[in-house]
Every structure is written in C-alpha cells, then in structure tokens.
Amino acid sequence: MVSSRDSGTVGKAGSGLRLAIAGIGLVGQRHADALDHVAGATLCAIVDPSDMGKAEAAARNVPWYGELESMIRAEAPDGIILSTPTKLHVAQGLACVESGVPVLIEKPLADDIDAARVLIDRAEKAGVAILVGHHRRHNPIIRKALELIREGHVGTVRAVQATCWFYKPDGYFDVAPWRKKTGAGPISVNLVHDIDLLRHLCGEVVSVQAQAAPSARGFENEDVGVALLRFESGALGTITVSDSIVSPWSWEMTSQEYPVYPATSQSAYQIGGSHGSLSIPDLTLWSHGAQRDWWSPISATSMPRGASDPLINQMAHFVAVIEGREAPVVSGREGLRSLAVVGAIQDAARTRETIHLVSEAVEAARTGAEGLRDRKGHFENPVQ
Numbered sequence: 001m002v003s004s005r006d007s008g009t010v011g012k013a014g015s016g017l018r019l020a021i022a023g024i025g026l027v028g029q030r031h032a033d034a035l036d037h038v039a040g041a042t043l044c045a046i047v048d049p050s051d052m053g054k055a056e057a058a059a060r061n062v063p064w065y066g067e068l069e070s071m072i073r074a075e076a077p078d079g080i081i082l083s084t085p086t087k088l089h090v091a092q093g094l095a096c097v098e099s100g101v102p103v104l105i106e107k108p109l110a111d112d113i114d115a116a117r118v119l120i121d122r123a124e125k126a127g128v129a130i131l132v133g134h135h136r137r138h139n140p141i142i143r144k145a146l147e148l149i150r151e152g153h154v155g156t157v158r159a160v161q162a163t164c165w166f167y168k169p170d171g172y173f174d175v176a177p178w179r180k181k182t183g184a185g186p187i188s189v190n191l192v193h194d195i196d197l198l199r200h201l202c203g204e205v206v207s208v209q210a211q212a213a214p215s216a217r218g219f220e221n222e223d224v225g226v227a228l229l230r231f232e233s234g235a236l237g238t239i240t241v242s243d244s245i246v247s248p249w250s251w252e253m254t255s256q257e258y259p260v261y262p263a264t265s266q267s268a269y270q271i272g273g274s275h276g277s278l279s280i281p282d283l284t285l286w287s288h289g290a291q292r293d294w295w296s297p298i299s300a301t302s303m304p305r306g307a308s309d310p311l312i313n314q315m316a317h318f319v320a321v322i323e324g325r326e327a328p329v330v331s332g333r334e335g336l337r338s339l340a341v342v343g344a345i346q347d348a349a350r351t352r353e354t355i356h357l358v359s360e361a362v363e364a365a366r367t368g369a370e371g372l373r374d375r376k377g378h379f380e381n382p383v384q
Contacts, residue, residue: 016039016041016042017041017042017078017079017322018041018044018075018077018078019035019041019043019044019078019079019080019081019318019319020043020045020046020080021035021043021045021046021080022046022047022068022071022081022082023047023048023083023084023085024048024056024057024083027106028048028081029056031081031083031106031315032056033311034312034315035315037309037312037315038315038316038319039316040319040323041078041315041319043060043062044063044075045062045064045065045071045074045075046062046063046064046065047064047065047067048064048066049067068080068092068096069095072095072096072099078322079101079103079104079318080096080101080102081103081104081106081318082096082103082105083106083133084106086108086111089105089106089108089109089110089111089116090110090112090115090116090118090119093105093119093123093130094118094119094122096128097122097123097128097130098122098126100126101128102128102131102318102322103128103129103130103131104132104133105130105131105132105332105335106133107133107134107192107193107196107335108188108335108338108342109339111188113336113339113340113343116335116336116339120333120336123332124333129321129328129331130328130331130335131321131331131332132330132331132332132334132335133314133330134192134196134197134330134334134335134338135310135311136196136197136251136255136257137196137197137200137329138311138314138317138329139255139257139281139310140305140306140307140310141281141305142197142201142280143305144283144304144305144306145201145271145278145283146200146201148283148285148303149201149202149273153275153276153278153285154271154272154273154274154275154277154278154285155274156273157231157233157271157272157273158236158272158273158274159235159237159272160201160202160236160238160269160270160271160272161238161239161269161270161272162194162197162237162238162240162268162269163239163247163249163250163268163269164191164239164240164242164249164250164251164268165240165241165245165247165249165250166242166245166247166250166252167243167245167246167247168244170217173217173219180219180220181219181221182220182221183221184221185212185219185221185222185223185225186222186224186225186241186243187222187225187345187346188342188346189243190241191225191239191241191342191345192338192342194239194241194251194268194269195338195341195342195345196330196334196335196338197251197269198229198237198239198269199337199338199341201271202231202233202235202237203231203232203233203235204232204337205229205230205231205232205237205341205344205357206231206356207229207354207355207356208228208229208341208344208345208347208357209227209348209354210225210226210227210228210345210346210348210349211225211226211349212224212225212349212350213225215244216244217244223243223244224240224241224242224244224245225242225345225349226239227239227348227349229341248264248266249267249268250268251268251281253266254266254267254268254281255281256281265282266282267279267280267282267284268280269281275287275292282302283302283305284300284302284303285300285301285303286301287301317329341357344357
C-alpha cells in the first residue's frame, strides 16, 4: 500500500514520541484531537483503508497507510492507538506486540475472550505494554469517587446500582446493519465501560445472574439487559442497560464528558455503604449525623473535584507508560477482566444460570493462570 509520504506529504514537525492511529472514524478522530493537547508526543501516521481515512491524513498533514504492518515497517512508531472495529483488535494488537510497539486498544479489548487472552499473554511475555481505552477511569470525577470510597466516606460498600438507559435512533442501526445482529446488542456494545467502572470502584465480580429482553424493534439482539452482580467484598450490585429507553440516566448524559450528548443533572450510579451513599457523576455524598438511623436528618454534600478531558488525560498517561514513567492504569489484563464480566452477563442471560467467577480463580487470573470451566462448559472463571 502506498503511503502519502511517497506522494510528498510531510509529517508534523516536532520532537518527542511518534504515535500512530489505526482507525480514524469518530473515536479515532477524538484520539487524534486529544494527542494534539499532549506535550512530548505527535501524530506520525494514520492507518485507515477508506477514502475518508486518506482525506483525514491529508487534513492532518501526516502519512497515510491502508495497512497496519506496512505503517509499522515504514514509520517505526513509538506507540499505536487502535480504534479499529473490535473484530480486528486481536490480530492488530498481535502485530503491534510482535513489533515491540506499545499499544492503546479502544474498548472493548476483543470480541472473543480466548483470543484476547492469547494477545495479553504474548504481550506480557514480550514485555510490551497494552492499555485498554476505558478512558472514564481518567475522569477527575471517577478519581474523586474512588478517593472518597477508599477514605471511608461511605463506610463498607454494601450495594451499588448502575443505570445506562438511552435511545438510539433507527438510523444508527440502518447505516450499519450488523448492529441489528445477535451479539451486537447493548450488553456487548455499551456495558463494558460501566462494568469497568464498577470493578474499579467496588472490586472484583465473583458471580453474575442476568436476563435480557428481545429487541422491541424486531432486531436479532436484545435491547434491554439486567444483571445482578456479587462482588468479592460481599457487596451486591444491579446494572441495567437499554438502547431503546428514553431516559436522562446514563453516563453519557450525566457526566458531561462529551458535548455531543445533551447534559442532564441526574446521576447514573449510586454506591451505598454502612456510613453513607455516593451518587455519581454528580458526586453527592449522603449521610446522617452522629446517629445513623432513618429517623435522623440526612444531609447531602456536593464533593469538589477537578475538571479535565479524560481522553487527553488517557493520552498523556499512554505517553508516560511508553516512557516508563507510569504503569498502565487499565492494562490489557484489566481490560480482559472487564470484558469477561460482560461475557458472563451474556452467558447468564442466555442460559438463565448463575455464572461464578470464584475469588481464588480471580487471584489466579492476576498471575495469568489458566481459567477453569464447570461441568456444563461455562466459564467458572472467565476473568483471566
């Protein structure tokens, strides 16, 4: 594949790390924009076989490639951001690992847990950093929420509720008919971000029960999913997702993280503990006074936090990881654990059985041990 460099296009001037982006759709463009705000790194190439990808490379004045391996050989980038379709992540991630190039892979990590495990194992053996694009962890709101929980402001976490309801228009499905197929419902497409945050804030999930409702629009997939989660700490959680409910209660609408979504004053998550409850993302802490009982007055305190773009924060972190100054916040294995919980929810909804992710196996997963399967062939521990 001929690069635009061969036709005279000159890459951006600047010193520091040279990062390439593969997949320059809406998410890839946001990564490119974020990179413009990070000191010490510059965009060196775009990989995208489409005419739009070629035009975007020209607009950003960087070389264009239609194929990842060709770009790696020609440009020798210091890091690569993969924002390509999920089904390409493992093969392209392996190409990065085999070339010794650190890679930031947009969520979800993969569409197959076993294949994702191969990718992570090879990366760990090769010592090549893989980060997964769960950028919400880099949001100051989540950093503050984690700080409040760890400092004991809610006491012992006993329960969590998460709501991710929104209405995707018909055109969203019509322009990409694969979104109507089995496996492309909101459980697999949307829930992984929310599951990642619940794991981050409340700890590992050790069992899952779930149900799903078929699409009211007549598609092959579900349009409502509900899961009951048991955490390693003993806390219980409920999470519901739908792409066919008109609602103000989703991270996209409540966090004001991305201006394309209309902002609401609502919250998406509630975390309840023995000494208080915290709503997120508005960061309101509810607590009684000295006497904890339901007859005593309860007060709400809006907790202060900083404000910054989590995508820019994530990109700066990627640069720091490449330079060896920081360890990955969301490593490949962390992304794999969140992906596996979503897989367990899908399995539980399909089989109506409880899927167990036992705590001993979760610990084994942290060292890369083999997952276990129960007698029926379902993952007893898909969180490897």
